[in-house]
Amino acid sequence: MRTAILIVAAGRGTRAGGTLPKQWQDVAGRPVARWTLEAMAGFGDLIMVIHPDDQARARALCTGLNVRLVHGGADRSVSVRNGLEALEGDGFDAVLIHDVARPCVPPETVQAVLDALITAPAAAPALAVTDALWIAAGGHVSGTRDRDGLFRAQTPQGFHFDTILAAHRAFAGVAADDVEVARAYGIDVRVTPGSERNIKITTPEDFSRASNMLRGTMDVRTGNGYDVHAFEDGDHVILCGVRIPHNRKLKGHSDADVGMHAVTDALYGALAEGDIGRHFPPSDPQWKGAASEIFLEHAVELARTRGFRIGNVDLTLICERPKIGPHTSEMTKEMARIMNLDPGRISIKATTSERLGFTGREEGIAAIATATLVSS
Secondary structure, X not given: OOEEEEEEEOOOOHHHOOOXXXXXXXXXXXXXXXXXXXXXXXXXXXXXXXXHHHHHHHHHHOOOOOEEEEEOOOOHHHHHHHHHHHHOOOOOOEEEEEEOXXXXXXXXXXXXXXXXXXXXXXXXXXXXXXXXXXXXXXXXXXXXXXXXXXXXXXXXXXXXXXXXXXXXXXXXXXXOXXXXXXXXXXXXXXXXXXXXXXXXXXXXXXXXXXXXXXXOOOOEEEEEEEEEEEEEEOOEEEEOOEEEEOOEEEOOOOOOOHHHHHHHHHHHHHOOOOOHHHHOOOOOHHHOOOOOHHHHHHHHHHHHHOOEEEEEEEEEEEOOOOOOHHHHHHHHHHHXXXXXXXXXXXXXXXXXXXXXXXXHXXXXXXXXXXXXXXXX
């Protein structure tokens, strides 16, 4: 069953506070919409319905994910219909329609909806109401209501694609959700198990609740980097962005900053993103003589967009000369600037190889780096 995942993200979310709509605000270190897209990514093709003003922001947020963007309308029902219309003819059997403001949805909640769609035309998760229900007037309880048979609706709400598209085309007015649209068209909707984790961010307090849940899935990555550059005729070397006088220089396609290259590769390694050569091929003439700062900034930004912060970086430079010690403070400061990182999280040190090997013969410099990434 080919499934489309339709994320509804065109609203303005004013009740949540802040200067941005809630879907673009950060929770646990990254935007709400990014969490939601990643939570749903393994269940089908991603489509996100957005406000036209949010096009650039949405594209940046979707980096690394295959997401189709569709412009929404004046209300939720119109936005969903726009998304469905954009998918017509693409061969989808089913669609899961999910609120972008539910970033904590557990995979088992999503899977239960998909399983139900094998034998039912529609399905949606819900939780039975367990609290007493009051009717109030003028700030006082004026009555009670029986809670039997009442449920708290959640998303994703799943449907056979052609059926829900027809239902939206026939619907007039504003609906609270897509189950209302389906029922108005005569579609039977099966109730599947919801989850207390599947909260909808609506108020400022909900951001804290969501953050606590999402931080529980912390991901810690470690990567190693190793680089070597030979000496050639020159009068200085560049190490960690700092120009150091020397009677030789390092040979390379770029500026041959062996220390920065090792740190960059350590970051790529932690992300399982290969090495500098994958992203900046030495066969490409545009990188000839390039400042290695470009490579490091790319790796740092890639980590950020993947939802990671840099925990620490440890770099060892291996050479007989030049002497590194007098320059480590300046090197640390420059690396901290490039990575936007507290200098206290960067260790730069040097050692010799006791006159052994190519570094001992002063034929070049080697560098070994380790970087730790922590999910934000």
